[in-house]
Amino acid sequence: MDGIPLATDLYELTMAQSYWEHGMTGEATFSLFVRSLPRGRGYLVAAGLQDALDYLQSLRFTSRDIDYLRRTGIFADAFLEYLEGLQFTGEVWAVPEGTIIFPQEPFLEVTGPLLEAQIAETYLINQVHLQTVIATKASRCVVAAKGRVLVDFSFRRTHGLDAGLKVARACYLVGFAATSNVLAGHRYGIPIAGTMAHSYIMAFPSELEAFRAFVSSFPERSILLIDTYDTVQGARIAAQVGQELKARGLRLQGVRLDSGDLLDLSKKVRDILDAAGLKDALIFASGGLDEHEIASLIEAGAPIDAFGVGTKMGVSADAPWLDMAYKLVSYEGRPVLKRSLGKATLPGPKQVFRLFGPDGLMAGDILALRGEEVTTGEPLLTKFMEGGRMVCPYPTLEELRNRFQENFARLPQEYKDLNAPASYPVQLSPSLQQLQATLAAKT
Amino acid sequence: MDGIPLATDLYELTMAQSYWEHGMTGEATFSLFVRSLPRGRGYLVAAGLQDALDYLQSLRFTSRDIDYLRRTGIFADAFLEYLEGLQFTGEVWAVPEGTIIFPQEPFLEVTGPLLEAQIAETYLINQVHLQTVIATKASRCVVAAKGRVLVDFSFRRTHGLDAGLKVARACYLVGFAATSNVLAGHRYGIPIAGTMAHSYIMAFPSELEAFRAFVSSFPERSILLIDTYDTVQGARIAAQVGQELKARGLRLQGVRLDSGDLLDLSKKVRDILDAAGLKDALIFASGGLDEHEIASLIEAGAPIDAFGVGTKMGVSADAPWLDMAYKLVSYEGRPVLKRSLGKATLPGPKQVFRLFGPDGLMAGDILALRGEEVTTGEPLLTKFMEGGRMVCPYPTLEELRNRFQENFARLPQEYKDLNAPASYPVQLSPSLQQLQATLAAKT
Numbered sequence: 001m002d003g004i005p006l007a008t009d010l011y012e013l014t015m016a017q018s019y020w021e022h023g024m025t026g027e028a029t030f031s032l033f034v035r036s037l038p039r040g041r042g043y044l045v046a047a048g049l050q051d052a053l054d055y056l057q058s059l060r061f062t063s064r065d066i067d068y069l070r071r072t073g074i075f076a077d078a079f080l081e082y083l084e085g086l087q088f089t090g091e092v093w094a095v096p097e098g099t100i101i102f103p104q105e106p107f108l109e110v111t112g113p114l115l116e117a118q119i120a121e122t123y124l125i126n127q128v129h130l131q132t133v134i135a136t137k138a139s140r141c142v143v144a145a146k147g148r149v150l151v152d153f154s155f156r157r158t159h160g161l162d163a164g165l166k167v168a169r170a171c172y173l174v175g176f177a178a179t180s181n182v183l184a185g186h187r188y189g190i191p192i193a194g195t196m197a198h199s200y201i202m203a204f205p206s207e208l209e210a211f212r213a214f215v216s217s218f219p220e221r222s223i224l225l226i227d228t229y230d231t232v233q234g235a236r237i238a239a240q241v242g243q244e245l246k247a248r249g250l251r252l253q254g255v256r257l258d259s260g261d262l263l264d265l266s267k268k269v270r271d272i273l274d275a276a277g278l279k280d281a282l283i284f285a286s287g288g289l290d291e292h293e294i295a296s297l298i299e300a301g302a303p304i305d306a307f308g309v310g311t312k313m314g315v316s317a318d319a320p321w322l323d324m325a326y327k328l329v330s331y332e333g334r335p336v337l338k339r340s341l342g343k344a345t346l347p348g349p350k351q352v353f354r355l356f357g358p359d360g361l362m363a364g365d366i367l368a369l370r371g372e373e374v375t376t377g378e379p380l381l382t383k384f385m386e387g388g389r390m391v392c393p394y395p396t397l398e399e400l401r402n403r404f405q406e407n408f409a410r411l412p413q414e415y416k417d418l419n420a421p422a423s424y425p426v427q428l429s430p431s432l433q434q435l436q437a438t439l440a441a442k443t
Numbered sequence: 444m445d446g447i448p449l450a451t452d453l454y455e456l457t458m459a460q461s462y463w464e465h466g467m468t469g470e471a472t473f474s475l476f477v478r479s480l481p482r483g484r485g486y487l488v489a490a491g492l493q494d495a496l497d498y499l500q501s502l503r504f505t506s507r508d509i510d511y512l513r514r515t516g517i518f519a520d521a522f523l524e525y526l527e528g529l530q531f532t533g534e535v536w537a538v539p540e541g542t543i544i545f546p547q548e549p550f551l552e553v554t555g556p557l558l559e560a561q562i563a564e565t566y567l568i569n570q571v572h573l574q575t576v577i578a579t580k581a582s583r584c585v586v587a588a589k590g591r592v593l594v595d596f597s598f599r600r601t602h603g604l605d606a607g608l609k610v611a612r613a614c615y616l617v618g619f620a621a622t623s624n625v626l627a628g629h630r631y632g633i634p635i636a637g638t639m640a641h642s643y644i645m646a647f648p649s650e651l652e653a654f655r656a657f658v659s660s661f662p663e664r665s666i667l668l669i670d671t672y673d674t675v676q677g678a679r680i681a682a683q684v685g686q687e688l689k690a691r692g693l694r695l696q697g698v699r700l701d702s703g704d705l706l707d708l709s710k711k712v713r714d715i716l717d718a719a720g721l722k723d724a725l726i727f728a729s730g731g732l733d734e735h736e737i738a739s740l741i742e743a744g745a746p747i748d749a750f751g752v753g754t755k756m757g758v759s760a761d762a763p764w765l766d767m768a769y770k771l772v773s774y775e776g777r778p779v780l781k782r783s784l785g786k787a788t789l790p791g792p793k794q795v796f797r798l799f800g801p802d803g804l805m806a807g808d809i810l811a812l813r814g815e816e817v818t819t820g821e822p823l824l825t826k827f828m829e830g831g832r833m834v835c836p837y838p839t840l841e842e843l844r845n846r847f848q849e850n851f852a853r854l855p856q857e858y859k860d861l862n863a864p865a866s867y868p869v870q871l872s873p874s875l876q877q878l879q880a881t882l883a884a885k886t
Contacts, residue, residue: 127603163605
């Protein structure tokens with residue numbers, strides 16, 4: 001997107017000018033983390049790092065950007081000249097996307113000249129926040145679906161186009177099978193899927209004519225929407241068309257329910273399809289679904305093979321935001337902290353060590369200072385950038401998706417509970433505790 | 444954004460192929476509306492039309508888009524050739540952005556060849572939905588603020604970059620004074636504003652040094668953040684710096700509170716500033732604010748001059764989505780409707796007539812068929828496009844902002860209540876009622 005360097009809060013740039021004017025060029029570390037979990041959430045799934053790294057690598061103000069800043073009348077010309085030559089030259093440690101993570105633990109830490117690390121704040125939070133919100137929400141749908149197929153149907157109600165893309169990607173990261181979003185398919189190589197809309201049915205004189213027309217266009221991939229007028233009647237007509245296909249050696253892929261009592265209707269529809277000899281026709285359900293709806297349908301034995309999950313996942317309706325912050329934790333080698341009520345921060349660059357039990361499952365984390373000797377546990381943050389360049393290749397989306405699946409299997413069930421998850425133990429290392437106490441005691 | 448024509452659900456394109464293959468080229472009208480209001484909302488503010496019109500005017504598939512679609516293996520080559528030459532050639536009626544609107548009333552209606560009107564669905568909903576959600580939420584903050592200055596601080600937690608831009612614009616549309624989002628300032632000409640972050644303070648050895656450094660960079664526009672360590676102490680230090688500025692004939696613009704008990708702290712801080720002879724230094728408040736917080740602070744007499752409103756507005760935290768639909772209402776001159784449980788639609792292209800009382804205030808709407816003679820009331824939908832081209836200039840953002848302010852003043856207070864708004868009367872015209880009954884009775 002054109003103008004990306006301007007995708008920032010004004011204060012990042014005014015602070016930058018002031019840092020520059022006052023020779024505040026020392027090395028700073030900022031830490032991006034979440035303060036607390038929304039109610040009912042037991043964990044977070046980190047996401048958005050790919051965009052964060054891409055941004056830091058390509059950050060350059062164009063002359064058009066600088067012209068706009070000059071026209072605002074806010075900035076000194078000498079500073080704008082400096083800004084035009086700016087590049088990010090720092091270091092980034094981060095957890096790869098798909099990592100399970102908890103409050104206070106850093107998603108990423110940026111170390112570099114104060115000004116460079118500061119101005120990235122708004123963009124980095126914007127991208128990591130959205131994608132983490134959605135990856136977390138979507139992973140709950142995966143928990144609920146117990147292996148059934150999930151498809152992202154949220155694009156029309158995601159908050160804008162960028163969100164539509166990032167939601168599709170975050171869903172796929174955590175195990176959705178496909179998205180309806182064609183642009184996301186193009187951009188990320190995610191499988192795309194879709195059925196048909198009510199308008200298609202309504203444009204034909206009858207449901208039967210509509211179904212026949214659609215299967216003649218897509219004989220191998222027709223999922224017929226059967227709730228436009230009356231779902232049970234719609235299922236009978238779909239079964240008729242399915243039998244016509246079968247007689248030609250083809251297969252009706254399935255039907256979709258989008259309204260009404262999905263448990264009751266899915267049973268009735270299954271019976272109709274089975275009685276018509278269409279046991280391999282899938283039942284696809286959609287319409288206001290979230291993890292709770294999916295869980296209760298499956299719990300009740302609804303014969304639904306696949307779920308189209310839309311709005312409530314795509315905006316994370318019950319928890320559309322996280323208290324995510326990007327805070328200065330050290331400047332010129334001096335660890336710092338903020339004491340604002342309810343928003344206090346932990347000082348210093350950090351590392352997270354993850355402990356596993358004898359069963360291979362996650363057993364607790366230790367939040368430590370970076371470089372501190374912690375003999376047990378697996379470190380979660382990796383160095384991705386140094387001197388403004390990538391020092392290791394970033395994993396592909398397929399690799400991240402596989403990685404997530406492996407990691408998520410090691411998170412005990414009690415933290416995945418959809419309503420009352422257990423609280424995962426995160427301890428501060430002795431050195432971090434001591435540093436915090438020392439700094440907090442200073443006036 | 445590159446690839447915009449692909450910003451659609453797959454089914455729009457598969458249906459398009461099927462329409463094309465079956466000669467379904469008749470004229471269709473789709474109507475975009477909201478089914479119901481979220482709890483606690485008394486009205487909606489329509490927004491997003493500018494993007495909808497821009498999209499329809501510029502919709503062209505590039506050869507790169509077509510190449511991707513070909514590679515999916517889903518589409519027929521002949522259809523893709525047709526798609527490459529596609530343009531929107533239809534008509535659009537709509538309410539201008541900033542119009543107060545209610546459930547079932549159309550925001551816009553698109554009439555054109557079925558295929559053209561169909562494939563626009565996903566993009567049109569995506570943009571109008573987000574912007575209406577936010578314009579509505581932001582207007583509630585305006586109601587709560589009773590004339591105090593509001594600034595959009597939400598960019599870091601909006602759902603992606605596109606949302607950041609559209610949120611900034613929607614806020615400005617309904618009366619916010621400025622945004623922190625520099626890119627939105629550039630894109631839309633919206634005033635930009637900002638203060639400073641805690642990291643700025645923490646990078647200096649002391650608050651006093653930080654404040655002095657900032658005012659030396661921006662002597663005319665410094666709003667000092669005073670809650671990094673202790674707000675009352677921070678206020679005293681800010682007052683000292685304010686007096687130093689005053690001695691040089693300059694003025695401290697203000698201070699910002701971002702945590703703690705904003706009512707109590709704002710009073711203490713006001714006293715400190717006043718006692719230091721800084722009566723014209725403003726108090727700016729931020730930190731998790733929404734319309735309810737703002738209303739209760741003002742109700743309680745908090746001496747706060749301006750509010751920075753962030754996350755809860757920027758994601759519309761209590762109601763992040765609307766049940767917005769884009770439904771076929773007529774095909775080849777035949778009005779149609781859908782009967783799905785809980786999702787039934789009203790048939791035919793429509794017009795909304797707004798009635799005003801003798802006091803000039805809004806008194807109720809009549810939802811009628813387009814072209815129907817309704818002798819009272821002011822029609823809300825205007826024809827913006829015909830033959831795929833604009834037939835009247837679209838208003839500027841400043842004009843829309845002024846228009847909103849005038850219209851909003853005519854909405855009686857009872858519908859603006861933040862907790863339990865009255866239900867605004869929308870009647871169906873006799874002809875619409877009769878048409879609905881006739882069609883619903885058909886099996």
